[in-house]
Amino acid sequence: MRHKLADQKTRKTLERGDFRLLHYAGEVTYxxxxxxxxxxxxxxxNIKDVMRQSKNSIVKHCFPSIEPDSKKRPxxxxxxxxSSLAGLTEILMSKEPWYVRCLKPNNSKQSGCFDDVLVRHQxxxxxxxxxxxxxxxxxxxxxxxxxxxxRYKALCPDTWPHWKGKPADGVQRLVIHLGYRPDEYKMxxxxxxxxxxxxxxxxxxxxxxxxxxxxxxxxxxxxxxxxKGAFHRQRDAATKIEACWRGMQARKERExxxxxxxxxxxxxxxxxxxxxxxxxxxxEYLTFVRQNYLIRLKENxxxxxxxxxxxxxxxxxxxxxxxxxxxxxxxxxxxxYVRGLSAQRKAQLQLKSLxxxxxxxxxxxxxxxxxxxxxxxxxxxxxxxxxxxxxxxHEGIKYSVLVVKYxxxxxxxxxxxxxxxxxxAYLVEEAKIKxxxxxxxxxxxxxxxxxxxxxxxxxSCDDIKQKGDLVLQxxxxxxxxxxxxxxxxxxxxxxxxxxxxxxxxxxxxxxxxRSGQETMVYRAKNGHLMV
Numbered sequence: 264m265r266h267k268l269a270d271q272k273t274r275k276t277l278e279r280g281d282f283r284l285l286h287y288a289g290e291v292t293y294x295x296x297x298x299x300x301x302x303x304x305x306x307x308x309n310i311k312d313v314m315r316q317s318k319n320s321i322v323k324h325c326f327p328s329i330e331p332d333s334k335k336r337p338x339x340x341x342x343x344x345x346s347s348l349a350g351l352t353e354i355l356m357s358k359e360p361w362y363v364r365c366l367k368p369n370n371s372k373q374s375g376c377f378d379d380v381l382v383r384h385q386x387x388x389x390x391x392x393x394x395x396x397x398x399x400x401x402x403x404x405x406x407x408x409x410x411x412x413x414r415y416k417a418l419c420p421d422t423w424p425h426w427k428g429k430p431a432d433g434v435q436r437l438v439i440h441l442g443y444r445p446d447e448y449k450m451x452x453x454x455x456x457x458x459x460x461x462x463x464x465x466x467x468x469x470x471x472x473x474x475x476x477x478x479x480x481x482x483x484x485x486x487x488x489x490x491k492g493a494f495h496r497q498r499d500a501a502t503k504i505e506a507c508w509r510g511m512q513a514r515k516e517r518e519x520x521x522x523x524x525x526x527x528x529x530x531x532x533x534x535x536x537x538x539x540x541x542x543x544x545x546x547e548y549l550t551f552v553r554q555n556y557l558i559r560l561k562e563n564x565x566x567x568x569x570x571x572x573x574x575x576x577x578x579x580x581x582x583x584x585x586x587x588x589x590x591x592x593x594x595x596x597x598x599x600y601v602r603g604l605s606a607q608r609k610a611q612l613q614l615k616s617l618x619x620x621x622x623x624x625x626x627x628x629x630x631x632x633x634x635x636x637x638x639x640x641x642x643x644x645x646x647x648x649x650x651x652x653x654x655x656x657h658e659g660i661k662y663s664v665l666v667v668k669y670x671x672x673x674x675x676x677x678x679x680x681x682x683x684x685x686x687x688a689y690l691v692e693e694a695k696i697k698x699x700x701x702x703x704x705x706x707x708x709x710x711x712x713x714x715x716x717x718x719x720x721x722x723s724c725d726d727i728k729q730k731g732d733l734v735l736q737x738x739x740x741x742x743x744x745x746x747x748x749x750x751x752x753x754x755x756x757x758x759x760x761x762x763x764x765x766x767x768x769x770x771x772x773x774x775x776x777r778s779g780q781e782t783m784v785y786r787a788k789n790g791h792l793m794v
Contacts, residue, residue, distance in 0.1 A: 288388045364389050404457040408434045411455050415441075415466060417473050441466060538579070549580055556581050560588070568596050611636060617754065618745045625759040628714035632741045641665065641739060642680060648694040651682075655696075658684035662746045666690075667736040668697075674734070681735065681743070683750055688720070690733065698730055707756035708744055716740040720747075 269277060277283065280295045314326045366385050369378045386392065408430035416422040416433065419440040426433035434455055438448055449456045457463050533548020541549060556577060565573045577585035604612070614637050622629040642663040644652060652660075662683040667676050668690060680691040688705075690698040706721040718740060720733040737743050748754045 289384065364391065404460070404463050405451075405454045407454050412437065415470055417477055418466070418469055441469070552578050553581060553584075556585075560585075564592065565596070568593065568600065614742075614745050614749070617749060618741050621745065621748065621754065621757050622710075622741060622759065626710065626712055626714075628716075629741065637742045637745070641742075642682075647680065647682065647691070650694050651689075651691050651696060655682060655684055655689055658686045660684055661750055662743075664737060664739055664743055666743075669734040669736070671731055671734065676736075679735075681737070683747060685750065688747065698733065700733070702751035702753070705751050705753060705756065707753070707758055708747065709758050709760050710740065710744065712759050712761050718744060 269283075273283075277292065278294070281292050282295065283290050283292045285291075311326050314322055315328060317323050366382055366389075369376045369381060412422065412426060412430050412433045415437060416424075416426060419437045421436050421440065422433050426436075431450065435450065438455070443462065447458050447462045449458075529547055530551070533545040533551075536542065536545040537548060537552075539545060556575070560575050563573065563575055565571070574585075574589055601609075615633070618629075618632075640660075640663050642665065644660065647660075647663065660682060664681055666679050666681045668679040669676055677692070679697065682689040682691055687702060688700045689696055690700075700720060700722050704723040706723050709719045709721065711717060716738055717734070717736050720735065722730075722732055724731065744757060748757050
């Protein structure tokens, strides 16, 4: 029906370019505007270009140059239909179609208006009655075993992730696990039939809940796979680096061993020819011996001058060099030691050196006296009588000490003070000078070789004022004799005598020395002084 043939009432619902067809589902109105454009093929671009180059302005105006510079031919109507149909088919195949029936209560889209004729007609052509009859007959939902098992296999541990048996057995195991009652489903030859929608909806709800668990498991599996892959890559990289490193270390070790073999061979050959003159065979070995000895000597040098036995024994080739180095090092130690000495320490060592020259190896008690330092004086000036001090002060007192003087006749002991000045030695008894011995008249000083502390000062008898030799006993024997020899400048006059001493002048006397367990001084029956 078109506008020209329609009645007055129908014309109000049709436009001039519309026509209406009566389908099984109802009346359908079509508009003819654009029918020709949609059903005709477009002109090719080259034809348009030819028409655009026409000299006729009207023709040229009908084909403006507004199209893009594409050389692709436009699609025909048939091609467009095929493309649209292929796209629709692809969408339908990728989805699961669900048919939704929509019923219009009226054609005027008015609220509160229900056209029972229109609704009855829609129910009829949509086939809802037939669908309801099928529902009432039961088992409206049906699905092939493979499809049903593939969709819902995740709901049963026995069918997940893969069922290796027959699909029918897998579906049977699945519905038993889901708790289907026998009257809710039936197993066909190739399909499963479900009676009530609520059973299917409950299965779908369970499947939706299971999707989250599956997603979590898939996520965990993927993360594990990704981490495992990263671990394998790191392990392979570490293995490769380790292999390269071990290879490099092995090559270095091989080079080092090759070098070591050559060095050991040269070393053995040099050792075998070590006593030969310097040649190609022993030159490197001798150089190594020199270097090794010098290095060991550097690390084991004596710390002080008293370490005389710590100098390393040199090899034969380094005998002369070691001797020269030893001399130089001793001189260096001496120089360092001397530079660090104070004036008092230097004077002390000079006295000790003189004592050593006089008594070392001669008197038995000398080793015990080495560690005892000498002092400037044993008697202070305040302890000397003022009268005596006034008489000898002008000569300059250098040393004074307490002594025991034995008479030349009778050998009676008497306490005295021995004062050494710059010019003479004075034997003092409290406020009286008993004897003055000038250094010029000093013939010598005798001591025994034993561990006693006796000494005899021998005096020249040319001077009538001199009484004779002095027999003295002093606890600081080495200190007294050393300072006396230094002041008198007569170190050669000091003698260490064995056996007896002769005392001059006057009545001849003797002092005899013997070894014993205790020190005793007494006069013997023969008149000698026995020590």
